[in-house]
Amino acid sequence: MSHRLAHTEPTDLEAFAQSARDFLDASADRLEDETEVEWGAGEDRISYFGDETPEDATRLVDAARAWQKTRYAAGFGWITGPEKFGGRGLSAIHDLIYDSIEAEYDVPDTGVLSLIGLGMIGPTIVAHGSDKAKAEYLPGMYAGDLIACQLFSEPNAGSDLANVSTRAVRDGNGWRVNGQKVWTSVAQHAQVGLALCRTNPDVPKHRGITALLIDMNASGVEVRPLRQMSGGAEFNEVFLTDVWVYDSYRLGEVDGGWSVALTTLMNERASVGSEGAGPAARAISTPFLAALMGENGCLDDSHARRRLAELQADQLATSYLNRQALDHLISGGQPGPEASVSKLLYSQNITRAAHFAAEVVGPRIVADTGAWGAFSWNELLLSTPALRILGGTEDIMKNILGERVLGLPKEPGGDAATPYRELRTSRSGS
Amino acid sequence: MSHRLAHTEPTDLEAFAQSARDFLDASADRLEDETEVEWGAGEDRISYFGDETPEDATRLVDAARAWQKTRYAAGFGWITGPEKFGGRGLSAIHDLIYDSIEAEYDVPDTGVLSLIGLGMIGPTIVAHGSDKAKAEYLPGMYAGDLIACQLFSEPNAGSDLANVSTRAVRDGNGWRVNGQKVWTSVAQHAQVGLALCRTNPDVPKHRGITALLIDMNASGVEVRPLRQMSGGAEFNEVFLTDVWVYDSYRLGEVDGGWSVALTTLMNERASVGSEGAGPAARAISTPFLAALMGENGCLDDSHARRRLAELQADQLATSYLNRQALDHLISGGQPGPEASVSKLLYSQNITRAAHFAAEVVGPRIVADTGAWGAFSWNELLLSTPALRILGGTEDIMKNILGERVLGLPKEPGGDAATPYRELRTSRSGS
């Protein structure tokens, strides 16, 4: 899809777009439009989360690294980064343009590097890191050598992220860190992690947190895979036991980690809306679902047709929303609340699609009889509860929309002014 | 429907049931089972709220009074009432048995007397009234001469009922009352109203309310009909201007009106579950909706069929729930949370049915082309928003279920301890 580039120095951007096309033409094949579904051909796996064997996972990570290396070398690996640290020094608009052009090509999925590391941790290091930290990590990350993860959530700090209890205490010219992190994706592949640590328990929770870059190979760091209900282990628990970190790997001020975290989260929210239908896009597309209905003898059933139509109307409208938000950014607009809305809609659409497909499949969803494209819907179905929780639960997203976008009043009796040490915690502790 | 009468002195109850049947056989016709729908026959009005002409309304009130007089004379007008005031002195089980037997007969609808007056205000007078008030009002009410209404809600006291601002101040051997009540059904027909009044603004809101019986014909009482969105005026506003009331018409203690109100509300909640599908029962029954589908050519449409089936499954299950709750009471059990659940389900079922019917009707729901059973669905459709609000909003019912039934904690920062005078109010005042 090409974009109208009005309002923003068309010539420069057009030249940039052309250079991106030249690079991609030389380095990758164009994707072909999939309008025909060949039922029964190929693998019928329909997944949201990865569930690869360790060997396959390594292969995919290697491919991601290699493609990042290639585009970095060509000047498209870190378009918005400062030139001093290996970036191209161009605008976010250039970045969006490159992404929309790259989406037309068949290139390796670089999510393992880009979703967390390059998309969220990188910009946070740029904004808050010491020169030493920047120089040490940024070029390696964007050259595809280093993978970064986000050590934020804890068992008692989920929706209430500022409630982190992982302790960092001063120790010489660094910090000694103890605690447990959870829901850490890509930790098993990562060389570096950004951790939120409690450094002052005597002030309110938002004001006693410090952000530290942790070497994931350091002594005391233990990564344990956390298996999710759909079967795979997309996430990890990370145990930090007397992990020692130089102070120069601190981001932001001591006790000023909350604003560092906000930088990271801001970049997360901005990325969510653009993901489209994600890994399950093909499976919940009109042609695939229509083929599924045909295969199961209900292509003429008015109930199934009605549900397909309603689902596709909502999915298409969501895609219009996302595309318009991107157009808006490309033409120089500020990001709006579309990302939060898009996240809510996205999880609703996929959930409806998965239940719809299960119903079309009928009883063969219950056990694997070997029929192609039947039992395979389970993996997506079993991922749907997570979509309402990950990256901010539905409840939290609605609070954000209600309070920050619509200006509705907060709940009374918040704990933002209570010293962390005096806060109430869950009885069972997890 | 006959009830199994195990566990509670079968002989006495059976004799009572037989006497009720004898009375009803002599005084009324049996209802015939309506299983066949004759499409296009008779009136096609499908309403939840009444919307009669004043003449029709008077005729219906007269018929209700006459029937109440008849059954009172026969000893079935106030089965649970104290004999001293004209009641029969029997148990609530006898009452339930009589109701379930009367439901088999074609008798005038006595809702205008019984829903509020006999069902809620009467028991409150019995529990909290002076002997003078009891003697003056109770026999008249149960003999069908007096209609009673409930003067509780106000513009700023809806969900937050204890927030009433209608003032009653001591004046000689009585009270002078000023204020405005709203959502008062049957006020236009009523001779007496039970009002909650603010008598002490210097204590928390629940502790400064007094309950007074107001003569609706007294000087200073003005009843204005309040038209609801479906067109009729089921409710009223009642303006009280310097209305004077003898202290002997006070119910309960001075400043003790909240517990009086709780007695009234308890009787409301108990009555809700038993109402079945209410006035729209026939219209949302399987035969009627199936006839509607047939008439509109979608009896074989799988989408319409699926929606009909889901609706009927939920409606039938709701009727099982109500019937089982009644059985439970008849066999001596305590009322459970079924009434609140039943109210939620009831409003959901009717709302779904009305929207379903509108869709089956198609574009003829938009304007009255004269087709029988088409445009007429609008009145029910336009009543559905009220069902989620009246008698406790959905939100309040869910708070009750969450807090009182499931034991979940209340919201922090309530105002139950703040003196009424210091409470925050809405800026616009309504």
Add this chain to the structure above:
Amino acid sequence: MTGTTVPEREDLRRSVRDLLDRFGDDVARQDAIGSESGHSTRLWSALAEVGALSLTVPEAAGGAGYGAVEQRVVLEELGRTLAPTPFLGTVVQAATALVASGDPAAHPHLERIASGATLAALAVTEGDGRWRTAHFSTRAELDGGTWRLTGAKDLVVDGAVADLLVVAAATESGPSLFLVTSSEAVERKELRTLDLTRRIASVAFDGTPAELLGSPGDAPAVLDRVLDATMVALAAEQVGAARACLDASVAYAKDRVQFGRQIGSFQAVKHRCADMFAKVQLASAAAQEAAHSADREPDRAPADVAAAVAHSVCSEAAMFTATENIHVHGGIGFTWEHPAHLYFRRAKSSQMLLGGPAANAERLLARLGV
């Protein structure tokens, strides 16, 4: 092609909004609802004056020659206030049919529509009220050089006030469109409506003299364009109405205090408003896409798909926000005096006018090739 810039459209919005603030408040709306014609002729003249009626009329017929993108601005504002006007019947349905017919004889009519001098309506549906493009039982026959119409049309939007009727009828050469300008042998009946802010009539013809519009057999193609234009127009209106409901709920939730708190601080109310907001955002995206693709902008969704998507999503958003707005308002929200029910009525009416969700689902699937 979009003929206007975003700032130009915002200017248009402001001028329409100013008008509606003056002529379309609650009192004016009640007056219009109760009036003989069902709308304020002063508002209609004022809309003509700011050019709101001529946006999509071709330049050749004295209009601005713009498209759905510009008209959307007007419709959002009309939807926001529910100011009763004959815009849908006259400017959307009848004028689109006149333009789509390609008949130069339609130009004088379009000019008069653009200037506000003529009100018009499109008479298509019959007995069951369902949109159709063929198989009309209303017939036209040539009688000594004059076409004469016989038959009955139900659900004619703005049919009672229309000076000009565009009528679909069967002929020997297939379904065709006719213009009726006289009142000879025309029987009109204003119907009771669900939506109190939009008038609908039935119209019966009994040998009524009529002029052929375009060529015989043209009706299906023209009516297909009218259908899509109506869906795109309703979508814009629905977004305006849905946003009005959201705004009203948010304002009330900030103002209303119960239990010592603004009710908007309760999660039940806050999340209800957030859900309304999400629906409005989605609907707005769909309506925007439908308008821009109707105007054949590049890099947009296929116009026919976008129109059906918008009709589905915007109907749902309007219905949802209208329902929840009443709920947020509690008791006051379901009184006759409060405007909340007018949005509920409009939402249900617009959702059902073109056949309802079932018909639109099949329309969308057909357009997606399923």
Add this chain to the structure above:
Amino acid sequence: MTGTTVPEREDLRRSVRDLLDRFGDDVARQDAIGSESGHSTRLWSALAEVGALSLTVPEAAGGAGYGAVEQRVVLEELGRTLAPTPFLGTVVQAATALVASGDPAAHPHLERIASGATLAALAVTEGDGRWRTAHFSTRAELDGGTWRLTGAKDLVVDGAVADLLVVAAATESGPSLFLVTSSEAVERKELRTLDLTRRIASVAFDGTPAELLGSPGDAPAVLDRVLDATMVALAAEQVGAARACLDASVAYAKDRVQFGRQIGSFQAVKHRCADMFAKVQLASAAAQEAAHSADREPDRAPADVAAAVAHSVCSEAAMFTATENIHVHGGIGFTWEHPAHLYFRRAKSSQMLLGGPAANAERLLARLGV
């Protein structure tokens, strides 16, 4: 007729619950899931000992001669804990078929089922997995006085562990039921299942020797009874599971603190729990009605209608509460280790096992005469 009083049934519930507390906790469940047979044989023996397996077996066959009302107690408890057992295949499906066949030759099998000595399963569905009572492609033919079965059955609940298979097959006299007790020419394959706490197998026959159960052509009538018994049983199980999810959510909402408050004090969580409670109450009423009407109690709903109503309402309640329970628990709720997903899996599986909502909607309408 109900053969027991409420206190007697509460005694039964207590004894089953005690057993499950001992043999059916999280660890035991994990062991069972990972085991060869998919269940704990010790638990099965213990269930037999307290009489839980013989409730609906006729007295003539050594059972208690009770009905669905009593079995509902056991099934609610099994649903509550999701203790993996072959109860559905053996006691509900196979035993109901044996009883309904009216064949005295079934008595020894019923006796062994009642004592826990025999596990059994019913093999009905074929290729598409849909419940059917006729048109089987599996065929039975008489071969010198011995019936021999040929064909394949998919989705046989507890099929891999069953000592006794009740098989539906076509014969020249119509669809009939057969008993297979040998493993000669039987190929069984344990299938990967959505529901990890219930085993399902495919079974193939290739000239397998079998005994006729009842008379030729009896299968449709018997299978209709099995279908209703299965719906009533699943409903009871689903109520137990739904209540377990509600209880787990309420407990977690009281325990878990975020933002300095128990999360159950937030309306979003509180109202979610209230919604779950409403679903549980409705489902419980439907399951109760279905069980009592199945036992032909007077003044109850028609048994066939109540069974289909219960299957609809209880499936919905189980699915809803399982989904919302995960959501209330947040991240921990969608981990493999937490039992929440087992309820989600069971809920979807039970909802779809007999054809799913579409099939059940038509079933209900047929029973309502529509």
